[in-house]
Amino acid sequence: MTASALTRPGERERVSIKLLEIDWRLGILLCAIAGVGALMLYSIAGSSWEPWADRHLIRFGLCFIVMLVLALVDLRVWFLSAYPVYVMGLLLLVAVELVGHNALGATRWLKLGPFQIQPSEIMKIGVVLALARFYHGVSAKDARLSWKLLIPAALIGAPVLLVAHQPDLGTAVLITLTGAGVMFMAGLSWRVLAVGAIGALAAIPPFVLFVLHDYQRNRILTFLDPEKDPSGTGYHILQSKIALGSGGLMGKGYGLGSQSQLNFLPEKHTDFIFATFAEEFGFLGCLGLLTLYAGVIVIALRIASISHSHFGRLSAAGVTCTFALYVLINAAMVMGLAPVVGIPMPLLSYGGTVMVTVMIGFGLVMAVRVHRYSEISSGRGALF
């Protein structure tokens, strides 16, 4: 067994050993999901690699390599770069506010030479890293309930407010819930959780009525009663449910989903790709796909729990939390259980930005796994 060899000093630093330590089960699951995505994109394009399936696969391939490279990055480097990444993300978010590129009424993009970057995506990783870094140096008692918790609250609140102002409600909710998830796993008091949950629920009605933009409010009203205006705002949800429901047990068959092939289903290749999949592969196909996602979540949580460092545990768990939220929110939206927010199905939906974010996240998870035995001693009180 390699276990004895790994005990030798310096042995774990060898790249070949590190590559072996990468969790390949997780890698294969990710490839499987992306493969299903490519399969669906091929079908939606009318049995053609153009224009989506080929690019989806190429992007995934590149992202997979990035993930492998990141997996080899020492966890201490991740640890040290946590705050810088967070601060940079925050600065970029501020920059978006000032000089951002406006698209479809929302300012989310920042032009950097030939690249367009979306700082809110960086922030999804940034918040997880910063929180994990923070909790790494906090005692269980303080993590449970203390004045120090104002710091993670601020770490979450600042980017959320900026993102919400863009406005990108979906991402704001995602970052909030991810942050809450990390705080929860760090040991936040149940009482605080309960108060926070009740407070959040109580805040929803006034928030919807007074803060949201009209189109956002319409989405929520539509969600509550999609049949009211089937050809207008309720169209997305209704068509998505028709696609899902008409799939039945076995599905209509690969390439035969009329809802998506004939364009009744909007965003069929991005946010609503799950509905397309469900139409063509039916209930059994959906069970299989959800099992793949469940497998990813279980393996990632397992990786988090075997890490020796608190930073590693919390960062891997935070990434898993983000991933799970993506899956659950998108599935709920497609099935008409949540309002239409721009949250894609990770790795299945066409679109580069989210894929990059998710794969960088899994790079971190893999790094946690590869470096699960490393101790990060400088943690406690590093900030204070």
Next chain:
Amino acid sequence: MEPSIFFDEVNERQGVFHRRAFLLGGMAGAGLLAMTGRLVALQLVQANRYQTLSASNQFNFRLRPPPRGRILDRNGVEIASNRPDFRLTVSRDEISNVETTLDAVSRLLPMDDARRSQLKREISNSPRFVPVAVADGLTWEEFARVNVRTPELRGVNADMGEARVYPYGGAFAHVIGYVSKINKAELDKEGPNPEPLLLHPGFRIGKQGVEKALDQQLRGKAGGQKVEVDAVGRVVREDPEGDIKAVPGKDVQLTLDADIQARALEVMGDESGAIVVMDCRNGDLLCMVSSPSFDANRFASGVSGAEYRALMNYERKPLLDKVMTGTYPPGSTFKPTVALAALSAGVDPEQRVHCGGSWYWGGRSWRCWKHGGHGSQTMHDAIKNSCDIYFYQTALRIGPDEIAKAAHAVGFGQIFDIGIPGQKKGVVGSREWKRTAVKREPKWQPGDSVSYGIGQGYVAVNALQLAVMTSRIANSKKALNPRLIKSVGGVDTPPGDAAPDLPFPPEHLAYVRGAMVAVANDTSGTAYRQSQLGLGDIQMAGKTGTAQVRSYAGLASRNSAHYEWKFKDHNLFVAFAPVDDPRYAVAVIVEHGGLGGATAGAPRAREVMRVALLKDPEIRARIEKPLPLPDVPEAVDAEGAAPDQPTVAQAAPAGPPQPRTQG
């Protein structure tokens, strides 16, 4: 910092994390289970519902207009049918700019500015999703040329449909009417949700005559062509197996005979008037022609404003149906009716009245058409010679109510249910009628009766009523009703002889018929020369008539030949044949045809009657193989010097043996 505390701390943090991570995993699992539950609800429990919704998304039915029912004559000849029609349609919801689309269309099919602006208006006024036909009646070459280009022209479709065609042009225009595009008023009548068929660019609605009256039966039921469409409604695929067949409209068979009808229009020439032929055994109408006519095909394809105005303004009124809508004073054709009334009132037909050319009564002189006078006249003579003096006096004697009773009995003053609208019932004067109808002078004056006796004054009839009157007298048993619609969709309509008996004793009818035979066959009859059929021993009986158009007072002569057309008298003639076994009755009205029914009416009645008789196989057999008549070989020679005495005796066997007073 105590290492031990630190260590405990670490362990505690790890423990908390493990518990919480387990909970988080549990929550994610619960979330995924909830999603699965939702999938069960959508994909397993409600699958049928969503499959239905999906199918209704995916498939659409493109309207297929049904073929309109044909209209046939009594022998099954098509008088209204459908031909394939190639047209070009523009769908407003699919085009972005009317101007550019019309530009593109006019490059394929040149159009003038007037047509273009009309189309522009039509397209912008059309309801959404309803295509507008921009060109009809394309030739195959044009259609092919357009068809290859239409895929590039969004919203422009080449379409094959059916168009109405009337093979006889104008011959049936008034009876069967025509079809044309549905207009706003007609659409509004259909209620708030009209049948989609009505909005189809190929749909035509019946506007007049049979086409209008039986529109619902002729229309049929629209079918659907099952097509697969995408979200914006573009057709992706066709599915012939899923088509819903259109139900063709029912064929309507008329009692009319196309040959008689065509001949009748032909003999009318440029004259204005009407010809009606009726079978006097069962009431079938064999011919209903109003002249001048118009080409119904022009109306079906959309008549231009200028053409329509020309038809409207022509003084001979081609658009008016003179068979049913035009009413005229019957003139002397009313005399047989007055004679029946007199017989019913107990007037002895042999009682003579002296005609000296005029009769002084009531402070004025009443003139006979024959200024020299007819001399001593029996009722028979008076009908044969159309003596006015006899009927002036007889009408005065029996009074208007007796005449009105007889007039109603023979069919005047009423509307017959022949299945098409537009009949005018005319006027049959009586004391009661005048009291309510003539406000200016409600009391019936004896002078009114005098005019009434010769079919002038308070009497007006249409050509259909004249034909009915003649048929009833010829039939002499039943009060026949005219029948125009023979069958609808193969279901026969009740025949016209399912009617009550005439309220006249047979001998009265026979007497009048005998007199009408004399009109046409007695050499001194008013229409002798014009009534010879030339069909062996088949003879025609008739009655002439002149309807006064304006007062003759101040005019030098009643002979209006030299007057302007519109001041000339109407010329009427009624006839039936064969005299020994009446089968066909004819009524002819020639507007402003001049004096004496014999001049304009009788020759036309004779021509039409010849066609009717020659088409009858039994009559034809009789002509080709005459009954052996060894005693009177000359009788076959109708064109010869007409030995009228024996002919009449033979021809009217049912008539009472009346002594002939004139030769």
